[in-house]
Amino acid sequence: MPRLDRNIPLILTAASIAILGTVFALEHVGGYLPCELCWWQRYVYMAAIPLGVLAIVTDRPEAGGSSKRLLALLGFLFLMGAGIAGYHFGVEQKWWQGPTACSSIDLEGSIEDVFRAVMAMPIIRCDSPSWTLFGLSMAGYNFILSLILAALALRGAQSRL
Template identity: 40%
Template sequence: MTGVKQAQFLAIAISAGLLGGAYISEYGFGLFPCEMCWWQRWPHFAALGAGVFALFQKPAQVWTALAGLAILTSGLIGGFHAGVEYGWWEGITGCATLGSAVDVMNPAAAPIVRCDVAPWSLFGISLAGWNFLFSTLGGIAILALSVRATGKEKAL
């Protein structure tokens, strides 16, 4: 498998996996997203689209690198959000939101979710912290594979 194909697979797998986990947490376990949680999801939607688009369009390295940048962006937002949850700094908004898109239709049923409270953690790391770790490392790996593949193409 070439470096570009590896990067494409990583981009699609990371974004699909993290979005899938977010939706399972929300709809399966009732961990509704706050505003900053949503901010972390949007780049993954973009990365998923760019990763799939890279499978069919040329130059694939460009689309794959864009997916990597989007994933890295989500990771950085996750790092900021984790810092807010851990009390390292203050968030930039009052950060409370309706629970989900479905709840917008019935606001009375929607819980208020605060950004400065981690609803769940594993080994002391919140969901935002895990997103920071997976997305930042994954985004860097995708970018490195894309750049390496571009360099090899130019060398040929």
């Protein structure tokens, strides 16, 4: 098996950690607050990390093909992430309508407490990119990265047949 194919589970896991680290740094250091669709895209990477670790651990012949199945699952997970990112990019470009709810609140307490929580919450719009580079938003770059990671994961699954 070529060296790249052997390292695919590690590459996918490291990329997922790096992407999540970057967006959390942009949020907490750069002040770029995520919208609802941004969170949906993050959930893909949050799910990919433990799956990637499992793929690394089971990437041995005696594991009975577990790594192949996990890589296929990761490939489909990243394709789903590309779909979410593409949808988000389309919302940003005003090609279609985004979700009506932009965030959730805790409905505990009195009506006044809920009202104050709603009024204090920042509204992060899904149709207004907070950052762009060369005309692409983070959702656009995530679409591209997700497709690359999906192709890599599916190649890894295929090479383990």
